Amino acid sequence: MKAIVNSESLIYLNKLLNVDYYQINVQKDGIRLLATKELKDTFYQVILTENTFGNEEEGKILIPKEAIKLLPKKEPCLVGDYYISTQNQKISFNEAEEFTELIEFNNTKECKCIPNFDFLMECKYALEKSDIRPQLSSICIDENNFVAMDGYRMGIRSINEIITENRILIPEEVVNILKKIKGTSIATIQENNEFVKICFGRITIVYKKSELKYVNWRALISDVKKNIKITLNSDDIKFVLSQYIKLYRGYGSIVIFNINNKRSYIKSSKANEGIIKFERYISAELEGEEIEFGINAQYLLDALKYHDSNCTLYMSSPVNPIVLESKNKTDMILPVRLLKY
Numbered sequence: 001m002k003a004i005v006n007s008e009s010l011i012y013l014n015k016l017l018n019v020d021y022y023q024i025n026v027q028k029d030g031i032r033l034l035a036t037k038e039l040k041d042t043f044y045q046v047i048l049t050e051n052t053f054g055n056e057e058e059g060k061i062l063i064p065k066e067a068i069k070l071l072p073k074k075e076p077c078l079v080g081d082y083y084i085s086t087q088n089q090k091i092s093f094n095e096a097e098e099f100t101e102l103i104e105f106n107n108t109k110e111c112k113c114i115p116n117f118d119f120l121m122e123c124k125y126a127l128e129k130s131d132i133r134p135q136l137s138s139i140c141i142d143e144n145n146f147v148a149m150d151g152y153r154m155g156i157r158s159i160n161e162i163i164t165e166n167r168i169l170i171p172e173e174v175v176n177i178l179k180k181i182k183g184t185s186i187a188t189i190q191e192n193n194e195f196v197k198i199c200f201g202r203i204t205i206v207y208k209k210s211e212l213k214y215v216n217w218r219a220l221i222s223d224v225k226k227n228i229k230i231t232l233n234s235d236d237i238k239f240v241l242s243q244y245i246k247l248y249r250g251y252g253s254i255v256i257f258n259i260n261n262k263r264s265y266i267k268s269s270k271a272n273e274g275i276i277k278f279e280r281y282i283s284a285e286l287e288g289e290e291i292e293f294g295i296n297a298q299y300l301l302d303a304l305k306y307h308d309s310n311c312t313l314y315m316s317s318p319v320n321p322i323v324l325e326s327k328n329k330t331d332m333i334l335p336v337r338l339l340k341y
Contacts, residue, residue, distance in 0.1 A: 001026050001059025002080045007071040009033055009048050014068050016177050016203075017046045021062040023100060024079055028058065036100040037173070044174055044207035045103060062096040103206045105190050105197050114163055117187040117200075119328075120146040123155030124175055125302045126331070135212040138169040141189075147217050149332075153299050154217060156330040163189065168196055169210050177205060221332060224323050225316035228288035230259050234304045234311045240266055240280045241301040247278070253297040254336050260290040269294060269338075293318040294336035303331040 003026045010033060013022055017035040025032045031050035037043075059081075067084055071077065075086045083092045105111070114120070121139070128136035128150040140147045141164055146157045168191060170178075178184065181200060190197045191209070198205045244266075245253050254269040264286070268278035293315070304311065307326045314323045318338065324331040 001061055002055075002057040002078070003031050003050075004053060004056075004076050005031060005033065005050050005079055007075045007077050007086065008073060009050060010063070010068045010071060010077070011073065013046060013048050014065055016180055017044075019065065021064055021096060021098075022068060023060060023062050025060045025102060026056050026058050028052075031056065032102065034100060034102065038100075042171065042173065042208060044171075044177075044205065045100070046177060047102070047204040047206070049202040049204070060099055062099065064093050064096075067091045067093050103195055103197070105192060105195075111188050111190040111199075112163060114159075114187045114189055115161070116159055116185060118184045120157045120159065121175075121178060121184070122306045122329070123148040123157045124179070125305075126150060126153045126155035127172065127175065135169070135210075135214055137172040138210065138212070138214070139175060140214040140217070141168040141170065142214075142217070147214075149215070149217060149220075152296070152334050153303065154220065154332040155303065156217070156221070156332075158328045158330070164191075166191075167214055169212065169214060170196075170198075171207065171210060174198075174205055174207050220321075221323070221330065224314065224321050224332065226314040226323070227316040228286070228291055228314065230287075230313040230315075231285040232311060232313060233283050233309060234307045235309050236282055237266075238301060238304050240282070241297045241304070244268065244278065244297050245301065248297070254294050255297045255300075256292060256294050256338065258292045259284050259286050261286060291315070291318060292338070293322070294338045295322065295333060296336060299333050303333060307331075 010022060013033050013035050017037060019035050019037055023034040025034065030052055033048040033050065034045060036045045061079065061081065063084060070091055072086055078085045082095055083090055123146050124139060126148040136150055144159050144162050148155050181203060184200050188199045195206055195208055244255055256267050256269050258265050263281055264284040265279055265281045303324055307324065307329060311324050311326045318335060322333050322335055
C-alpha cells in the first residue's frame with residue numbers, strides 16, 4: 001500500500017485516543033485513519049478521513065504510536081509498507097497484522113443532524129465520577145434532551161428538534177474524546193442494533209451500545225415543587241463562590257444562602273484560616289416564603305458557569321432539591337442539610 005497523509009492528522013488522532021497502533025486504510029473512496037480500543041464490554045473507534053490524490057495504492061497498515069510521536073507537525077507523510085517518511089526523515093517499523101474492521105453504517109437515511117451539539121454537551125459537568133453507578137457515567141440522549149447526573153446534581157440541555165425516539169447513552173470514554181474536539185456545533189448521529197456513530201465533518205466516533213438502563217430522570221425533575229422562586233444575578237454569585245472556594249478548598253466548601261425580602265446574603269458555614277465569618281450581600285428577587293439553605297459551593301458554581309446573567313432558582317424547602325432554569329437549560333442540585341454552623 002502507499003498513500004500520502006498529513007502528519008497533523010496522525011498526531012491529532014493520537015491525541016483523541018491513545019492506543020498502541022493506528023491503522024491506515026487506503027481505498028478508492030478515500031483514506032481512513034483509525035484508532036480502536038476494545039475492552040471486555042466496550043468497543044470504540046475514532047476515524048479521520050483524508051482526501052485521496054489519485055496515485056494511492058490500496059491496502060492497510062498499522063503504525064505504532066512511537067512512530068507518530070517522532071513525526072514533525074503539519075508535514076505531508078508518505079506511508080508505505082512498514083515505513084512512514086517525510087521530507088527529511090524516514091521511520092521504519094515492524095510488521096503487524098492484527099487489523100480492526102471498520103464499522104460501517106449502510107442506511108444513511110437514518111442519520112440525524114444535531115444542531116448546537118456543543119451546547120447540549122454542557123451537561124457533562126454533572127457526570128458521575130466514580131464507578132459505583134456505571135450508568136451515571138454516561139450522558140443520556142432522550143428525545144430532545146442531553147442529560148447527565150450523579151447522586152447530588154443533574155444537568156439537562158434541550159433543543160426544539162427531536163433527536164431520537166429511543167434513549168442513546170454516550171459512555172464516559174466517548175465523552176472524554178468529545179471534550180478534545182473543537183468545532184462541534186453541528187453533529188450527526190446514527191445507530192443500529194449494536195453500534196452508535198457520531199460524526200463531525202471528517203471525524204467519526206463509533207462505539208458499542210451499552211446494555212445499562214438509565215434512571216428515570218424525568219420523574220426526579222417533575223417531583224420538585226416550585227413554591228419558592230428566586231431570581232439571581234449569576235455573574236455576581238459566581239464571583240462570590242469562586243472566591244469562597246479558594247478559601248475553603250473545593251468540593252468540601254458549603255455556603256449558606258439567606259434569601260429574604262429585606263437584604264439577602266451568602267455566608268460561610270464555618271471559620272477557616274483566621275476568617276471567623278464571611279458574609280456577602282447579594283441581589284435577589286423573591287417570590288414565596290423567605291428561606292435559608294446550605295449548598296455545595298463548587299456544585300452550584302459548576303452549574304452557574306453555563307447560565308446567563310439572570311437565572312431562576314426554584315425550591316420548596318431547605319432540604320428539597322433546588323432547580324436552576326434559564327433558556328433551554330435546567331440544572332438540579334441537592335441542598336446540604338444544616339444542623340449546626
